[in-house]
Amino acid sequence: MHPAWSVILFTTLIGVAQGLFVAVYAIDIGARLDLIATPARAFFVTGAALAVAFSALGLLASFWHLGRPERAWRAAAMWRTSWLSREVIVLPAFTASVAAYCFALATDAVWTPSIGLLALVLCLALFVCTGMIYACLKFLQEWASPLTLVNYFLLGCASGFNLATLLASLLAPRFTEPLAVWAVGFTTVALGVRAAMLTRNARLRPRSTIQTAIGIRHPNVQQKAQGSMGGSFNTREFMHGRSRHFLRSVKWTFLVLAFPVPAALVWIGATTDASLVLGCAFVVQYAGLLAERWFFFAQANHPQNLYYQVIS
Amino acid sequence: MTQLALVIDLNVCVGCHACVTSCKEWNTSGVAGFLTDENPYGKDPTGTFFNRVQTYEVGAFPDTETVHFPKSCLHCEDPPCVPVCPTGASYKRKEDGIVLVDYDKCIGCKYCAWACPYGVRELDEKQQVMKKCTLCVDRIYDTAIPEAQRKPACVTACPTNARLYGDVHDEHSEVSIAIRERGGYALMPEWGTAPANHYLPKRRSTCAVADDQVARVDTARVTDAAVPGTLAALIAEAQAAAGAGR
Ligand code: SF4
Ligand code: SF4
Numbered sequence: 001m002h003p004a005w006s007v008i009l010f011t012t013l014i015g016v017a018q019g020l021f022v023a024v025y026a027i028d029i030g031a032r033l034d035l036i037a038t039p040a041r042a043f044f045v046t047g048a049a050l051a052v053a054f055s056a057l058g059l060l061a062s063f064w065h066l067g068r069p070e071r072a073w074r075a076a077a078m079w080r081t082s083w084l085s086r087e088v089i090v091l092p093a094f095t096a097s098v099a100a101y102c103f104a105l106a107t108d109a110v111w112t113p114s115i116g117l118l119a120l121v122l123c124l125a126l127f128v129c130t131g132m133i134y135a136c137l138k139f140l141q142e143w144a145s146p147l148t149l150v151n152y153f154l155l156g157c158a159s160g161f162n163l164a165t166l167l168a169s170l171l172a173p174r175f176t177e178p179l180a181v182w183a184v185g186f187t188t189v190a191l192g193v194r195a196a197m198l199t200r201n202a203r204l205r206p207r208s209t210i211q212t213a214i215g216i217r218h219p220n221v222q223q224k225a226q227g228s229m230g231g232s233f234n235t236r237e238f239m240h241g242r243s244r245h246f247l248r249s250v251k252w253t254f255l256v257l258a259f260p261v262p263a264a265l266v267w268i269g270a271t272t273d274a275s276l277v278l279g280c281a282f283v284v285q286y287a288g289l290l291a292e293r294w295f296f297f298a299q300a301n302h303p304q305n306l307y308y309q310v311i312s
Numbered sequence: 313m314t315q316l317a318l319v320i321d322l323n324v325c326v327g328c329h330a331c332v333t334s335c336k337e338w339n340t341s342g343v344a345g346f347l348t349d350e351n352p353y354g355k356d357p358t359g360t361f362f363n364r365v366q367t368y369e370v371g372a373f374p375d376t377e378t379v380h381f382p383k384s385c386l387h388c389e390d391p392p393c394v395p396v397c398p399t400g401a402s403y404k405r406k407e408d409g410i411v412l413v414d415y416d417k418c419i420g421c422k423y424c425a426w427a428c429p430y431g432v433r434e435l436d437e438k439q440q441v442m443k444k445c446t447l448c449v450d451r452i453y454d455t456a457i458p459e460a461q462r463k464p465a466c467v468t469a470c471p472t473n474a475r476l477y478g479d480v481h482d483e484h485s486e487v488s489i490a491i492r493e494r495g496g497y498a499l500m501p502e503w504g505t506a507p508a509n510h511y512l513p514k515r516r517s518t519c520a521v522a523d524d525q526v527a528r529v530d531t532a533r534v535t536d537a538a539v540p541g542t543l544a545a546l547i548a549e550a551q552a553a554a555g556a557g558r
Contacts, residue, residue, distance in 0.1 A: 067420020067440025075398035085398035227364025230356035233434040304431025
């Protein structure tokens, strides 16, 4: 597939928002249950506000993906069948509920935990929707796996907890280390899952071949013309147009930038209480996730490409 | 239930692209608006088409066959492109099984194109909505045109009659009989989309030609050359001499 920057930004930004919200809400509930000390309110409010900001940015990026953004509201119609439609409903609901949660925290409202719980449910639903948009396309074999969902969840949490660690170092220092442990934990598990995805995808055998595509059972079939001489939507939308070498470099870039480097930086930043290092950790991981998402799209091999191998 | 569809005979398609141009002509002139062409006379012409004819070569030289392969939306009976559409712009008509896009509802998210394994949906670069074959729904029911022409534009244009059109759920229709009796098959059956359009296989065609049909043995040039002194014999001698001298 051709990786679209709109979708790359969208999925990574809402991932951060979701992970950050989970981190804030977990600490909030822990403090309310007297399991942990209560950090300054500024930590909660800023965290929730940042989560709103990130998901609003994500929403903006998603509009950029549409050919007819002015009609976006129509996308809520088919929630019974379409994961994309479900996501279109859940994302604004999640954003709104985190905004309400943020307001509740700031005003110390009694309904704070309940609205937070609602936001948590929507947050998890959003992870499922985002993952299923890709995982439900069964002939995109690289995506059609539960690993896709788990990967979205873990990477969202990893980057969100990473940002929460930075926030804690600025506003609630005693939570820096525990949050760092979680951030590193999510990042480590996410690396395992991503490696499993890569291994799985490397072993995939495409179920469609040129023989099933045109229905001619001869081992030697070559395309000579694809019905257009200057390319078409089909050559632009479904192919990344980069070399294998480029793909491999992106893979190694994200394997380094999204996992070990930020994990190390988070650890160093938390133990030495250096907010600057924690800031770097987040920026590096986010950059790594952009590469990860680019690769996620580029690696998916659409069966329609079988019909578009040769221009003339 | 009716399921209108095309059955395309690969054995007679000559790859002339008449169906492509006639499809484009009909559908770019309709009420739904034009089919964008960009750079039509430039270096990289590109545009929106509902139908494309591709060409494949099967076998290894010199034992090869050329297959011309027209490709458009197959109006799948279980179309994966429909349930994924968030707006309901993509839908399958109950009355005749045609899969359509409502251009007024489409938001151009391209998700349906991702969900079609056949690559037959194309986003119109100018209008930014998804387009694909409509089976000429604005033509086949039009009582203002003569009945014989109430067929998809590609079908009426095909000079070799490679494109059959009809109801594949009616077992007595021309298309059903063709599928049944001439080995009609569906594309990428592995995804369970149950395409309504079918293809009739390319058959190996041979033409038996004996040597004496190519170079006739009984022409004057051949028979007379054997008789010394005739003009034909002199020419043959002269040619042989020239050949030896060379
Ligand atoms: S061929 Fe593609 S666009 Fe047409 S009905 Fe089937 S899945 Fe949908
Ligand atoms: S591009 Fe249009 S028809 Fe296709 S899924 Fe999106 S809204 Fe539906």
